[in-house]
Amino acid sequence: xxxxxxxxxxxxxxxxxxxxxxxxxxxxxxxxxxxxxxxxxxxxxxxxxxxxxxxxxxxxxxxxxxxxxxxxxxxxxxxxxxxxxxxxxxxxxxxxxxxxxxxxxxxxxxxxxxxxxxxxxxxxxxxxxxxxxxxxxxxxxxxxxxxxxxxxxxxxxxxxxxxxxxxxxxxxxxxxxxxxxxxxxxxxxxxxxxxxxxxxxxxxxxxxxxxxxxxxxxxxxxxxxxxxxxxxxxxxxxxxxxxxxxxxxxxxxxxxxxxxxxxxxxxxxxxxxxxxxxxxxxxxxxxxxxxxxxxxxxxxxxxxxxxxxxxxxxxxxxxxxxxxxxxxxxxx
Amino acid sequence: xxxxxxxxxxxxxxxxxxxxxxxxxxxxxxxxxxxxxxxxxxxxxxxxxxxxxxxxxxxxxxxxxxxxxxxxxxxxxxxxxxxxxxxxxxxxxxxxxxxxxxxxxxxxxxxxxxxxxxxxxxxxxxxxxxxxxxxxxxxxxxxxxxxxxxxxxxxxxxxxxxxxxxxxxxxxxxxxxxxxxxxxxxxxxxxxxxxxxxxxxxxxxxxxxxxxxxxxxxxxxxxxxxxxxxxxxxxxxxxxxxxxxxxxxxxxxxxxxxxxxxxxxxxxxxxxxxxxxxxxxxxxxxxxxxxxxxxxxxxxxxxxxxxxxxxxxxxxxxxxxxxxxxxxxxxxxxxxxxxxxxxxxxxxxxxxxxxxxxxxxxxxxxxxxxxxxxxxxxxxxxxxxxxxxxxxxxxxxxxxxxxxxxxxxxxxxxxxxxxxxxxxxxxxxxxxxxxxxxxxxxxxxxxxxxxxxxxxxxx
Numbered sequence: 155x156x157x158x159x160x161x162x163x164x165x166x167x168x169x170x171x172x173x174x175x176x177x178x179x180x181x182x183x184x185x186x187x188x189x190x191x192x193x194x195x196x197x198x199x200x201x202x203x204x205x206x207x208x209x210x211x212x213x214x215x216x217x218x219x220x221x222x223x224x225x226x227x228x229x230x231x232x233x234x235x236x237x238x239x240x241x242x243x244x245x246x247x248x249x250x251x252x253x254x255x256x257x258x259x260x261x262x263x264x265x266x267x268x269x270x271x272x273x274x275x276x277x278x279x280x281x282x283x284x285x286x287x288x289x290x291x292x293x294x295x296x297x298x299x300x301x302x303x304x305x306x307x308x309x310x311x312x313x314x315x316x317x318x319x320x321x322x323x324x325x326x327x328x329x330x331x332x333x334x335x336x337x338x339x340x341x342x343x344x345x346x347x348x349x350x351x352x353x354x355x356x357x358x359x360x361x362x363x364x365x366x367x368x369x370x371x372x373x374x375x376x377x378x379x380x381x382x383x384x385x386x387x388x389x390x391x392x393x394x395x396x397x398x399x400x401x402x403x404x405x406x407x408x409x410x411x412x413x414x415x416x417x418x419x420x421x422x423x424x425x426x427x428x429x430x431x432x433x434x435x436x437x438x439x440x441x442x443x444x445x446x447x448x449x450x451x452x453x454x455x456x457x458x459x460x461x462x463x464x465x466x467x468x469x470x471x472x473x474x475x476x477x478x479x480x481x482x483x484x485x486x
Numbered sequence: 487x488x489x490x491x492x493x494x495x496x497x498x499x500x501x502x503x504x505x506x507x508x509x510x511x512x513x514x515x516x517x518x519x520x521x522x523x524x525x526x527x528x529x530x531x532x533x534x535x536x537x538x539x540x541x542x543x544x545x546x547x548x549x550x551x552x553x554x555x556x557x558x559x560x561x562x563x564x565x566x567x568x569x570x571x572x573x574x575x576x577x578x579x580x581x582x583x584x585x586x587x588x589x590x591x592x593x594x595x596x597x598x599x600x601x602x603x604x605x606x607x608x609x610x611x612x613x614x615x616x617x618x619x620x621x622x623x624x625x626x627x628x629x630x631x632x633x634x635x636x637x638x639x640x641x642x643x644x645x646x647x648x649x650x651x652x653x654x655x656x657x658x659x660x661x662x663x664x665x666x667x668x669x670x671x672x673x674x675x676x677x678x679x680x681x682x683x684x685x686x687x688x689x690x691x692x693x694x695x696x697x698x699x700x701x702x703x704x705x706x707x708x709x710x711x712x713x714x715x716x717x718x719x720x721x722x723x724x725x726x727x728x729x730x731x732x733x734x735x736x737x738x739x740x741x742x743x744x745x746x747x748x749x750x751x752x753x754x755x756x757x758x759x760x761x762x763x764x765x766x767x768x769x770x771x772x773x774x775x776x777x778x779x780x781x782x783x784x785x786x787x788x789x790x791x792x793x794x795x796x797x798x799x800x801x802x803x804x805x806x807x808x809x810x811x812x813x814x815x816x817x818x819x820x821x822x823x824x825x826x827x828x829x830x831x832x833x834x835x836x837x838x839x840x841x842x843x844x845x846x847x848x849x850x851x852x853x854x855x856x857x858x859x860x861x862x863x864x865x866x867x868x869x870x871x872x873x874x875x876x877x878x879x880x881x882x883x884x885x886x887x888x889x890x891x892x893x894x895x896x897x898x899x900x901x902x903x904x905x906x907x908x909x910x911x912x913x914x915x916x917x918x919x920x921x922x923x924x925x926x927x928x929x930x931x932x933x934x935x936x937x938x939x940x941x942x943x944x945x
Contacts, residue, residue, distance in 0.1 A: 211607075215603045224570070225569070229591070232588075236577040238573070240893060243893040254567060451585045451661075465596050472626075480935070
């Protein structure tokens with residue numbers, strides 16, 4: 155494996171960590187948004203409290219994976235980073251606007267009371283839809299070949315069936331992962347009624363996500379033939395694993411399993427992201443820029459690999475410590 | 487939209503992109519300073535509280551940690567905006583040099599993670615960690631602040647003193663050495679200058695809030711400590727900052743003569759240069775300023791015979807813009823610095839003689855203005871270094887105009903950003919005031935556990 159390939163793997167790993175953990179945070183915001191339609195004020199409050207409690211300690215650390223992915227992209231593959239930014243500036247600017255609204259809405263929602271506090275929490279909830287949708291649209295646009303090496307592309311090229319569908323898929327998948335996480339957290343906190351609430355929603359979101367993904371495959375075949383061919387060829391084993399894990403999670407949800415749902419749901423997402431990466435390989439930008447051609451200087455690639463290892467060494471134990479604390483254990 | 491956008495001239499794009507970057511960075515830099523230095527203030531207060539069993543000091547530490555939580559969250563998202571803007575506004579800069587300096591940001595990522603995780607541990611820890619264990623859980627945040635400042639400022643220093651790469655005959659970047667890029671000659675003075683600046687902004691800023699409270703009659707121990715702790719830190723650092731700033735100015739005179747000539751309004755190269763305080767820079771010299779003959783040469787080389795490069799040696803199209811603004815910004819930074827030095831000395835002298843702050847309301851008035859002064863100095867310094875580097879994005883290697891995006895509609899984005907950030911700023915202040923009104927356990931905090939151990943989020 156060349157060092158460019160290794161950095162590409164790091165890029166995919168960072169994106170996967172972001173998709174799973176920050177994805178769950180975005181999805182939790184979506185559930186908070188939908189909870190506003192619940193007539194039962196007590197339930198609404200418990201949902202808000204559950205969302206706030208589950209995101210509270212980890213939301214920023216989860217968010218940092220996005221920064222990490224951006225930095226690895228521009229350090230490892232500057233020739234891909236520039237055209238992506240110059241072509242997809244509309245969805246990316248909207249995604250980052252969503253990030254600003256969501257993060258600040260979340261923070262202010264904790265502190266402020268009354269109307270301003272309520273509006274902050276609403277801004278948090280609504281903007282949880284914005285960011286995953288536009289990031290998904292950007293990914294879909296790259297897959298369909300809108301972004302060309304060295305080009306600045308068409309500013310509105312991302313408005314097409316595939317990007318929009320992938321955007322929707324991102325939102326639905328985030329909601330699905332979030333429901334599974336929140337179900338687990340509710341059960342851990344001893345609120346079985348809330349656990350049941352999220353169990354039902356996880357099943358619903360899972361079915362919708364599966365449906366959108368199936369339609370997505372058809373659109374992928376039309377709009378992004380290269381990626382589709384890769385997905386049903388080299389990527390097929392991973393695609394099968396993803397579908398199998400997804401179905402298994404669904405079965406577990408229907409039968410009310412008490413354990414193992416969280417890793418299964420994570421596994422399904424990891425497999426589909428990996429499948430996508432394998433399908434798109436060797437291209438960073440199908441079909442104009444390969445990993446090898448887009449790679450930055452050797453020194454930068456080597457440094458990126460070391461920094462990634464260091465990041466795992468620092469982040470792993472610290473986040474484990476934080477989870478122990480957040481789950482209520484006293485530490486010595 | 488796209489046709490309208492692409493019909494706008496690119497020169498306009500350059501100005502819009504620069505204004506957008508300057509505005510969002512100028513906002514974020516204040517939050518960065520808080521992220522760098524507030525944790526240290528919080529830990530100093532906690533240390534005092536634990537050591538002397540001082541509840542007022544512990545209360546301050548707790549209060550400051552809540553403020554830190556809100557401002558860290560806002561800083562995290564406004565920082566993300568900058569990461570995106572690097573690519574959205576300057577794609578050709580990133581395309582060409584992303585791999586040369588990118589490692590600095592990658593390292594910053596590790597510090598960013600550390601900060602994000604340990605601020606949560608520290609805030610959770612108020613309920614779940616005992617005594618000194620809680621104190622130690624805050625130390626990684628302080629270290630992450632220093633490390634993060636280093637990595638980001640090293641990249642800025644690189645833009646001023648680019649090295650760690652070569653350009654081949656075709657103009658392609660080769661022989662990239664990321665570490666050499668980060669440890670460039672400007673890092674040596676830019677990093678300590680920014681780090682100490684951050685501690686001064688937070689030190690004087692916090693002290694000014696409590697001085698204002700004392701002026702309104704709140705004289706209890708907590709307010710006095712809230713003034714004395716941060717003011718002591720800031721007062722000790724101010725003379726050091728003036729020393730570092732002096733080294734930095736000489737470094738700039740040496741490494742970036744066009745920037746130096748720009749902010750000192752030097753037209754003609756030669757010895758015996760006048761140091762101008764205030765005034766307007768014109769083609770025929772400085773108007774309406776106070777001139778001290780020979781001082782500029784003396785400051786650069788400790789002799790009035792020192793030859794200082796003027797703008798006459800800089801080709802027209804390589805001169806920094808807005809000389810008068812640069813000059814006044816530089817003056818403002820240095821002037822405020824000396825004002826703060828005097829304030830610190832006043833405080834120090836009183837403390838030495840009577841172990842107390844000076845017994846006059848004038849002192850409290852001065853301290854309550856010092857926070858605004860420190861922020862003014864910070865922003866002025868940033869203007870000097872950024873505008874002074876123009877027209878280059880990478881000094882004498884790449885022009886800012888070569889780096890800018892072709893994307894349209896940036897003035898609309900600029901307008902949106904101003905509205906959004908004005909709202910963020912206003913609500914941040916309201917949130918901080920809400921925190922100030924509450925005490926101890928009351929209310930929930932971002933990153934923290936639900937209040938009172940019960941259910942959270944009730945209205």
